[in-house]
Amino acid sequence: MIERNPKRSEDSPLRRNLTKLRRNKAAVFGSTLILIYLIVALLAPVLFPGNPSAPNLVRSLERPSLKNPLGTDELGRSILGRIIHGSRVSLLIALGVVLVGLMIGVPLGLVSGYYGGKIDFGIQRVTDTLLAFPGFLLALGLVSVLGVGLKNTIISVGISMVPIYIRLVRGCALSVREQTYVEAARAVGTRDSAILFRHILPNVMVPITIQTSLGMGTAILFAAGLGFLGIGVQPPTPEWGAMLGSGRAYLFHAPHVATFPGIAIFLAVLGFNLAGDGLRDVLDPRFRL
Amino acid sequence: MPQSWNDVEVSEVAEQEKLLTVSNLRTRFRIYEGIVTAVDGIDFEVYRGETLGVVGESGCGKSVTALSILRLLASPPAEIEGAVLFKDTDLLRLSLDELREIRGNAISMIFQEPMTSLNPVLTIGEQISEAIRLHQGLGRQEAWDKAVEMLKLVQIPSPDMRAHEYPHQLSGGMRQRAMIAMALACHPQLLLADEPTTALDVTIQAQIVDLMEHLKEEFEASIVLITHNLGLIAEMAERVLVMYTGKVVEEGRVEDLFEEPLHPYTRGLLESIPWIGKKVKTGRRQLQEIPGIVPSLLEMPEGCRFHPRCTQARDICSKEEPPLVWKNGRRVLCWLWK
Numbered sequence: 001m002i003e004r005n006p007k008r009s010e011d012s013p014l015r016r017n018l019t020k021l022r023r024n025k026a027a028v029f030g031s032t033l034i035l036i037y038l039i040v041a042l043l044a045p046v047l048f049p050g051n052p053s054a055p056n057l058v059r060s061l062e063r064p065s066l067k068n069p070l071g072t073d074e075l076g077r078s079i080l081g082r083i084i085h086g087s088r089v090s091l092l093i094a095l096g097v098v099l100v101g102l103m104i105g106v107p108l109g110l111v112s113g114y115y116g117g118k119i120d121f122g123i124q125r126v127t128d129t130l131l132a133f134p135g136f137l138l139a140l141g142l143v144s145v146l147g148v149g150l151k152n153t154i155i156s157v158g159i160s161m162v163p164i165y166i167r168l169v170r171g172c173a174l175s176v177r178e179q180t181y182v183e184a185a186r187a188v189g190t191r192d193s194a195i196l197f198r199h200i201l202p203n204v205m206v207p208i209t210i211q212t213s214l215g216m217g218t219a220i221l222f223a224a225g226l227g228f229l230g231i232g233v234q235p236p237t238p239e240w241g242a243m244l245g246s247g248r249a250y251l252f253h254a255p256h257v258a259t260f261p262g263i264a265i266f267l268a269v270l271g272f273n274l275a276g277d278g279l280r281d282v283l284d285p286r287f288r289l
Numbered sequence: 290m291p292q293s294w295n296d297v298e299v300s301e302v303a304e305q306e307k308l309l310t311v312s313n314l315r316t317r318f319r320i321y322e323g324i325v326t327a328v329d330g331i332d333f334e335v336y337r338g339e340t341l342g343v344v345g346e347s348g349c350g351k352s353v354t355a356l357s358i359l360r361l362l363a364s365p366p367a368e369i370e371g372a373v374l375f376k377d378t379d380l381l382r383l384s385l386d387e388l389r390e391i392r393g394n395a396i397s398m399i400f401q402e403p404m405t406s407l408n409p410v411l412t413i414g415e416q417i418s419e420a421i422r423l424h425q426g427l428g429r430q431e432a433w434d435k436a437v438e439m440l441k442l443v444q445i446p447s448p449d450m451r452a453h454e455y456p457h458q459l460s461g462g463m464r465q466r467a468m469i470a471m472a473l474a475c476h477p478q479l480l481l482a483d484e485p486t487t488a489l490d491v492t493i494q495a496q497i498v499d500l501m502e503h504l505k506e507e508f509e510a511s512i513v514l515i516t517h518n519l520g521l522i523a524e525m526a527e528r529v530l531v532m533y534t535g536k537v538v539e540e541g542r543v544e545d546l547f548e549e550p551l552h553p554y555t556r557g558l559l560e561s562i563p564w565i566g567k568k569v570k571t572g573r574r575q576l577q578e579i580p581g582i583v584p585s586l587l588e589m590p591e592g593c594r595f596h597p598r599c600t601q602a603r604d605i606c607s608k609e610e611p612p613l614v615w616k617n618g619r620r621v622l623c624w625l626w627k
Contacts, residue, residue: 117365180406186361187400188393188420188471198419202410 027278033271097219100158105165113173172204217272342526414452541619
């Protein structure tokens, strides 16, 4: 009998997947972008000490220079500083939004898929209704009900993602619940709650992880969209979408005011999308579209 | 209960205690095409410490019977009627919470496919200790130790290491052992084994059979062994139920049934077993088969359901349902013995 060490690391699935992920250039690029944003967000007070929102009208609309590498906005605030501090806002929104989506969407999807019948019918008709609206429109509508601000942006965009999670998790739960091991778990007397969260949920984690990574990109984009329209996070909080919106007025004689926040949004969304695609390729090739 | 049960009790099972009494169990599925009666009013008993074999072709209601006993069928579409008395409790009338106390504790089940009956994302140890923690109120560590002990009992080598492994790291035979360990972890009084060896190769089958026999003795459990493998029945069971299209067509002690099958269907099943030296003994070269196939549950033949395939069918067989005939402590559902 060959002695085997179950904790042997060379063939652990995690390590194998990390190796695969490392070979995927797009995924590496995406993850690097996310990592840079994370570091910037964490070190924001060190990278740009002081208040990014304090106006300095003498320096209004200056072009990029050594002192202000990305120039200044209409109130003379450093755009670089506001982008750096804005990364905190955007990542917070991304995280908050997927949390709202997960916390509401995953349990509902599990219950809907596992129990079926009338419960499923009810949840799915509501989901259908929500999915009939384009996601951004839904978020827009919710903001008009809830009002502007950071918290409401997170809630609105989060709720607009709920139906996506419900559908995804329900579909997976439907196929997992038919597995013999779920029947076996019931045959030893396992409670429904334990079957849902201990037996079914871990089996649907892969699609949920992928959707979450892709969802963060979408969340940043939606939140920036709301900010751009002036109904998202409100100034003077440095938010990329709002910066883009206020820079629009100076597009012709000070294009840097709108350009750099736009690039920041673009790179963040790109990072999450590439990382999400990479994760999907590594974790579950069947989900490749 | 019919008078004739007394005949059965003359035999050695006489003093034994009834563990499970199934009476007039009927399981229907309401589906788009109509109502399908998968189990059609069956009666049987399981005595303490015995192994009851249930045989029949695919689709005759064997598995549905087992699943109905523990009410593991989704309802709707399934509708279960009748009574399933476990000692004095009717399992069909318990609340789900009360039933959960019995599942895996007093009655547990082994499934056919060891490949799919263990959860791929949980370790073997986690899955076995889950059952233990549910019913015995042990702490995490104690339950884990008990799980390792169970793995050792089902003769899995280096059990403490195996407990940390996931199902995909185990072979089919090992997985079935792990499944048995899980089913027996709470020392059930009744084990429903649904084709426990079908998915395994022959040498592993023999090991699993030995193991189940051994553990049955050790835990003094009763087993309901569902299979289409008559060899396995001969090996393990003391009494046999033969099922056809959701009905029990014959019941008897295993020796009697193999010696002198009463129902033409039972005879057909026995004749379709290949064995070495058959030609010498019977002078027949070809393996016998039962002509035709099991009828669709939606289009049951009139009268005896077996008559279109029966070599001894008479006029009456296609007209009237066959009577239940008691003969020397055995029962058979056939016009031949009236």
